[in-house]
Amino acid sequence: MSDESRAGGAMVLLYKGTSFELVGKISLSSLIIEAVRRELAGGDPDEQLILEMRYVRRPDPRLADGPRTLHNLRSQIGRLGVTVSRGSEKVVDGEFPVRELLGPVLQHVVQQIDADEEVWGFCLDHPSLSGLALGRSTPEVEGAMDLNLRESRRSFTVRKVAEPPVPGVDPGELGIDAAGLGPVTVLLSGDIHGHLHEMKLSRRLEEGGFLLGRVLRVLGPDRPGRSERPDGENGDSDAPAERYLVEINEVTPAEHSGAGALHFTFTGDSFREVNQRITASGQDRQLMGWYHTHLFSGNDSGLSSIDVDLHLGTFRQPWQVAGLINLTGDERLLRFYARSGDSVRECEQWVKDDRGRYRLTRAAVVDD
Numbered sequence: 001m002s003d004e005s006r007a008g009g010a011m012v013l014l015y016k017g018t019s020f021e022l023v024g025k026i027s028l029s030s031l032i033i034e035a036v037r038r039e040l041a042g043g044d045p046d047e048q049l050i051l052e053m054r055y056v057r058r059p060d061p062r063l064a065d066g067p068r069t070l071h072n073l074r075s076q077i078g079r080l081g082v083t084v085s086r087g088s089e090k091v092v093d094g095e096f097p098v099r100e101l102l103g104p105v106l107q108h109v110v111q112q113i114d115a116d117e118e119v120w121g122f123c124l125d126h127p128s129l130s131g132l133a134l135g136r137s138t139p140e141v142e143g144a145m146d147l148n149l150r151e152s153r154r155s156f157t158v159r160k161v162a163e164p165p166v167p168g169v170d171p172g173e174l175g176i177d178a179a180g181l182g183p184v185t186v187l188l189s190g191d192i193h194g195h196l197h198e199m200k201l202s203r204r205l206e207e208g209g210f211l212l213g214r215v216l217r218v219l220g221p222d223r224p225g226r227s228e229r230p231d232g233e234n235g236d237s238d239a240p241a242e243r244y245l246v247e248i249n250e251v252t253p254a255e256h257s258g259a260g261a262l263h264f265t266f267t268g269d270s271f272r273e274v275n276q277r278i279t280a281s282g283q284d285r286q287l288m289g290w291y292h293t294h295l296f297s298g299n300d301s302g303l304s305s306i307d308v309d310l311h312l313g314t315f316r317q318p319w320q321v322a323g324l325i326n327l328t329g330d331e332r333l334l335r336f337y338a339r340s341g342d343s344v345r346e347c348e349q350w351v352k353d354d355r356g357r358y359r360l361t362r363a364a365v366v367d368d
Contacts, residue, residue, distance in 0.1 A: 010027075010029070010053075010126040011025045011026065011124075011126070012025065012026045012027075012028050012031055012102065012106075012122050012124060013123050013125050014106075014109070014110065014113075014121075014122055015120065015121035015122065015123075016110075016113070016114065016117055016119075016120060017117060017119055018119050018200075018202070018207065018253055019200045019201055019202040019203075019207070020073070020121045020136075020202045020205060021200075021202075023113065025125065026109065028126075029051050031102055031106070032051060032053070032080075032082055032101065033051065033084070034105050035102060035104070035105050036082070036084060036091075039084075039092050040086075040091055040092075047086050047087060048087075049084055049085070049086055050085040051082070052082075052085075053081055053083070054080070054081040055077045055080065055124065055128070056079035056080065056081055057076055058077075058078045059076050059078050059137070060072070060079065061075045061137030061138065062099060063099065064100075064102070064104075064106065064107070065099070065100075065103055065104075066107035068110060068111070068117070068118050068119070069119045069120065070099075070107065070110070070120050070122065071119075071122070071136050071137075072098055072099060072121075072122060072123065073123040073134045073135060073136060073205075074124055074129065074134060074135075075098075075135070075137045076132050077098060077124055077132070078097060078098055079097055079098060080095070080096055080098055080101060081095045082101070102122070106120075106122055133261055134205065134261070135258070135259060135260035135261070135263075136205055136257070136258055136259040136260070138257070138258025138265045163317075166215055166216065166217040166242075166319075167216055167217065168216065168217040169216040169217070169218070170219045170220055171219075171220055171245065172220065174187075174356075175357030175359070176245075176350060176358050178219075178220030178243075179220070181218055181243055181245075181348070182345075182347065182348060183241065183242075183243055183244070183340070183345075184243070184244050184246060184319055184338035184347045185244070185245050185246065185348050185350060186246050186248065186321060186347045186350070187245055187246065187247040187351075187352070187358060188349060188351050188352070189352045190351060190352055190353065190354075192251060193349075193351045193361070195251060196251060196291075196323070196325065196334055197332055197334065199251070201293055201325065201327060202293075203327060204261065204295075205261060206259050206260065206261065206262070206263060206264040206294065206295065207264065207292065208253070208257065208259070208264040208266075208290060208291055208293065209251065209252050209253035209254040209290065210252050210254060210274045210289070210290055211250075211288045211289045211290060211291055211321065211323060212249065212250040212251075212274075212277075212278065212287060213246065213249045213250065213285065213286065213288045214249075214284060214285065214286055215244055215245070215246055215247070215317075215319045216244065216245040217243070217244060217245075218242075218243035218244065218245060242318070244319035246288050246319055246320075246338075248288055250285070251291065252277065254270040254273075254274070254290075255270055256269035256270050257270050262295075264293075266290075266310075266314075274287065275287075287315075287320070288319075288320060289311075289321035289322055289323065290323065291323030291324070291325065292307070292325070293325045294324065294327070296327075297326060297333075298324065298326030298333045302324065303322060303337055303344060307322065308344055311339065311344060312339055312342070312343075315339075318338070320338070321336045321337060321338050321347060322336065322337045323335070323336050334349070335349075335362070336349060348360060349361050349362040
């Protein structure tokens, strides 16, 4: 048996799915005893075991090995010092990575809870750790290599690949008045609009992913007044600014991402995965932008300055959008933004009805 008082009453909290829904807790001492059971074999089973441990603040964002994705949501504690004594004999005495010590046991536990769920999270829980925020650490990028700049190597050049022309459409055929459209307008099917409002999202960590679909160029009457370009250049020539309809038909969570209560992070592997998904689909589909959540009301705020920098620096096409979902209680506020000069502006949202016509569901709020 284990001496729970020596172990400090620590627990391991278990979270299920990408939304990290809390599903239960397990005594940390029982997991450790199970993890070191092989070292305890051969002793008197009735003899008391004394377990002592210490938390080592050495971050380790790597995933636990095994068939299921298992995140340490308190990865600031990357190692545990463990001593297990039987009488006066120290049977186990060492410092172990948390993911190696607990990972195999937790893989078995979560398989018993839900064999079909592939994504799980866990964290060490103890009063002394209450000041450490939960988060999904940004994983290391796969396939990276270090270059020695002093070594001679063949030179290479990089050139920009020309973008294919954007097809045009008369918005009137979709039930939309072209004269009132802004630089970028978001089109959603009823299913996608419902999915964005109903999909399960974490209330503990920000979540995010990619928006897939196609872009169309607006044909028809120009917008009254001064022409505005998505890149922020006010047209002073006779050529009207291009206007775009962004049709979103798939929402996919980002793989290999990091997250916390106040941040969401893509990696290069996140983009590699989504590009492979687009290629494998075999459909005329493009990366229309990205989305993420904020865990607070959005009535008085939109994208943060970090969000804006990410969008402008990473999503370079004038028609690519940033989706923002604010979560407060049981309510959600869904908005989309596109580039406008060195900042962003909100886009109107139109939703398709059963007849294939679109209706305006959210007018853009623009600060003049």
